[in-house]
Amino acid sequence: xxxxxxxxxxLTKHFLLEKAMGRGSEPDVVRALDGVSFSIEAGETFxxxxxxxxxxxxxxxxxxxxxxxxxxxxxxxxxxxxTMSDNDLKPVRQRLQMIFQDPYASLDPRMTVGGIIxxxxxxxxxGSRDERRKQVIKLMDMVGLGSEFVDRYPHEFSGxxxxxxxxxxxxxxxxxxxxxxxxxxxxxxxxxVQVLNLLxxxxxxxxxxxLFIAHNLAVVAHISxxxxxxxxxxxxxxxxAALVTDNPKHPYTQSLxxxxxxxDKRRRKKRIQLTGDVPSxxxxxxxxxxxxxCPIAKPDCKENEPELKQDGSGHWVSCHYA
Amino acid sequence: MDALLSVENLETHYxxxxxxxxxxxxxxxxxxxGETVxxxxxxxxxxxxxxxxxMQLIPDPPGKTVGGRIMFSPGDxxxxxxxxxxxxxxxxxxxxxxxxxxxxxxxxxxxxxxxxGWQLREPLQIHMGMNKTQAEDRSIELLKLVNIPSPENRLNxxxxxxxxxxxxxxxxxxxxxxxxxxxxxxxxxxxxxVTIQAQILELMQKIQAELNxxxxxxxxxxxxxGEVCDRVIVMYAGRIVETAPVDELFENPKHPYTNGLxxxxxxxxxxxxxxxxxxxxxxxxxxxMPPGCSFAPRCSHRTAQCDQEPQLKEVGxxxxxxxxxx
Numbered sequence: 073x074x075x076x077x078x079x080x081x082x083l084t085k086h087f088l089l090e091k092a093m094g095r096g097s098e099p100d101v102v103r104a105l106d107g108v109s110f111s112i113e114a115g116e117t118f119x120x121x122x123x124x125x126x127x128x129x130x131x132x133x134x135x136x137x138x139x140x141x142x143x144x145x146x147x148x149x150x151x152x153x154x155t156m157s158d159n160d161l162k163p164v165r166q167r168l169q170m171i172f173q174d175p176y177a178s179l180d181p182r183m184t185v186g187g188i189i190x191x192x193x194x195x196x197x198x199g200s201r202d203e204r205r206k207q208v209i210k211l212m213d214m215v216g217l218g219s220e221f222v223d224r225y226p227h228e229f230s231g232x233x234x235x236x237x238x239x240x241x242x243x244x245x246x247x248x249x250x251x252x253x254x255x256x257x258x259x260x261x262x263x264x265v266q267v268l269n270l271l272x273x274x275x276x277x278x279x280x281x282x283l284f285i286a287h288n289l290a291v292v293a294h295i296s297x298x299x300x301x302x303x304x305x306x307x308x309x310x311x312x313a314a315l316v317t318d319n320p321k322h323p324y325t326q327s328l329x330x331x332x333x334x335x336d337k338r339r340r341k342k343r344i345q346l347t348g349d350v351p352s353x354x355x356x357x358x359x360x361x362x363x364x365x366c367p368i369a370k371p372d373c374k375e376n377e378p379e380l381k382q383d384g385s386g387h388w389v390s391c392h393y394a
Numbered sequence: 395m396d397a398l399l400s401v402e403n404l405e406t407h408y409x410x411x412x413x414x415x416x417x418x419x420x421x422x423x424x425x426x427x428g429e430t431v432x433x434x435x436x437x438x439x440x441x442x443x444x445x446x447x448x449m450q451l452i453p454d455p456p457g458k459t460v461g462g463r464i465m466f467s468p469g470d471x472x473x474x475x476x477x478x479x480x481x482x483x484x485x486x487x488x489x490x491x492x493x494x495x496x497x498x499x500x501x502x503x504x505x506x507x508x509x510x511g512w513q514l515r516e517p518l519q520i521h522m523g524m525n526k527t528q529a530e531d532r533s534i535e536l537l538k539l540v541n542i543p544s545p546e547n548r549l550n551x552x553x554x555x556x557x558x559x560x561x562x563x564x565x566x567x568x569x570x571x572x573x574x575x576x577x578x579x580x581x582x583x584x585x586x587x588v589t590i591q592a593q594i595l596e597l598m599q600k601i602q603a604e605l606n607x608x609x610x611x612x613x614x615x616x617x618x619x620g621e622v623c624d625r626v627i628v629m630y631a632g633r634i635v636e637t638a639p640v641d642e643l644f645e646n647p648k649h650p651y652t653n654g655l656x657x658x659x660x661x662x663x664x665x666x667x668x669x670x671x672x673x674x675x676x677x678x679x680x681x682x683m684p685p686g687c688s689f690a691p692r693c694s695h696r697t698a699q700c701d702q703e704p705q706l707k708e709v710g711x712x713x714x715x716x717x718x719x720x
Contacts, residue, residue: 123587123588123589123590124558124587230676231437232676233676260436260437260614260677261436261614261616261655261658261659262436262654262655262658262672262673263436263676264658265658265660265670265672265673266672266674268660268670269669269670269672272669287587287588289588289662290659290660290661290662291660293660293662294660294661294668294670317662327589328588328589329662330592331588331589331591331592332588332617332662333591333592333595333615333617333618333620333621334617334620334621334662335616335617335619335620335644335656335659335661336620336644336661337620337641339661339662340620340621343592343596345592345593345596346589346593349557349559349560349590350587
């Protein structure tokens with residue numbers, strides 16, 4: 073068994089909503105994450121999928137301590153990040169980096185590409201000035217950007233190239249874990265594949281571990297070793313990628329997979345149509361949070377919250393009737 | 395089947411400071427009655443410019459439909475008209491009435507300061523000459539048709555009180571209000587989650603069958619094409635590179651770009667982490683187009699012949715492709 077790099081235990085993040093006009097006593101609470109636990113092993117790609125508002129991005133930001141958790145532990149290399157001060161976190165963040173979704177918004181338009189990639193090296197005072205400059209050229213080469221572009225500005229690049237700049241910045245400090253939040257969803261399909269291939273190549277070269285957050289199941293299934301499925305702030309299914317996509321157990325995962333439009337008629341599954349929209353995370357349903365939309369819900373699903381249980385093959389599911 | 399819409403040699407250019415962008419570069423296609431045609435391609439390939447040209451909604455300046463014909467049959471035995479040369483006053487009678495459009499982003503295409511009821515009544519009062527009560531009754535029917543629960547209570551709600559999927563249903567209700575013969579949908583499900591996307595696509599197909607509409611749907615998602623379209627048009631850099639019935643295109647793609655696109659879509663249940671061979675490079679800059687075939691710089695089958703521009707030619711039953719390989 074490989075070494076555990078990140079161990080998330082009972083992670084909870086609640087956001088308090090301001091009451092309009094000061095009415096009412098108790099503020100509403102958005103339960104963005106409610107007791108999520110899983111671990112990521114060194115060298116693997118862990119894919120996290122779910123629809124808008126399920127809490128997957130909040131989870132990524134909370135792991136980085138860009139949101140402080142309401143409760144729970146985030147154990148990275150045997151220390152709990154949740155209890156650390158901002159000062160103590162700074163050296164840890166060298167080994168914990170992030171790639172953002174929007175390559176247009178995540179690069180400072182007034183900095184040159186060289187400056188953007190060099191910034192983490194400057195902040196953490198890695199090597200001499202000359203060494204940093206050389207390292208930038210090497211990083212640009214690693215992500216497939218010509219070093220002649222080092223003094224150009226982000227607006228001179230296409231979306232795919234910008235995402236390569238973001239990747240170069242993320243690997244500059246030789247991190248252990250990179251959180252990729254929807255890294256390819258803003259890109260056209262032909263460019264998407266180029267970036268996914270780059271992420272895979274870099275993982276092999278540098279021994280990286282990825283937490284890969286995306287809404288596109290096919291993309292996640294393609295790149296991940298294991299997949300976790302989230303619904304309304306809860307992890308509802310978790311397992312090896314092939315098991316989750318070929319043999320989904322949770323009714324939500326089943327309907328999610330059946331909703332993915334398929335090119336190949338022969339592979340098209342019978343669609344399990346869900347009724348209605350995802351409920352609000354402010355007042356999530358009682359019991360199993362999926363029960364109001366679930367095709368196999370029974371009366372007790374309303375009362376009792378199911379736990380994440382495993383069947384021995386590393387495939388976990390939280391459903392009373394799966 | 396007669397052609398409801400027939401686009402002939404359409405050219406739409408944008409006149410920018412960086413030069414003339416040939417967003418739509420001499421394309422021809424037709425849409426039969428009751429048919430669903432998909433236009434696929436990546437950002438900047440001209441798919442949105444094509445449908446905006448059909449709707450005569452190209453912002454002028456900087457854009458202009460500079461050539462070609464857009465022949466549309468209004469029905470009731472009337473002669474086809476060329477939407478490109480029609481005066482704006484006549485176009486306004488057709489737009490939203492015989493030809494309607496659903497836009498990509500349901501968050502920004504509804505007016506936030508008007509109620510849903512007001513926005514639904516508007517086309518009915520303008521095009522169908524209904525009074526307010528009639529229009530209101532019809533609005534309720536329309537909301538029922540698109541599966542909005544208890545529609546009578548929602549008419550006085552504002553768009554922000556609806557979820558994304560419900561707003562897109564309202565957009566569809568508005569578009570079909572006057573029983574259009576042609577519905578143009580520009581990425582109608584791109585902004586939605588997959589389970590909601592599945593609901594909307596199913597709804598569109600149901601309504602199309604009920605009203606016998608023709609549909610032109612723009613999408614970058616080949617899966618959506620596979621689910622709803624009869625015929626597909628693949629565009630690249632302002633031109634049509636391949637067109638075929640949907641099954642034929644997926645089973646027997648001819649153009650190297652189509653092949654590359656199909657290969658690039660990760661497929662569920664395939665070997666995890668198996669490497670996909672990408673299309674190298676990026677689409678060309680439309681102000682500085684390469685001479686000859688615009689896909690040639692990225693193409694692995696490139697030959698000297700590709701310096702000449704290939705024309706669309708028949709490569710199979712109802713299957714056209716513009717590539718020197720054929």
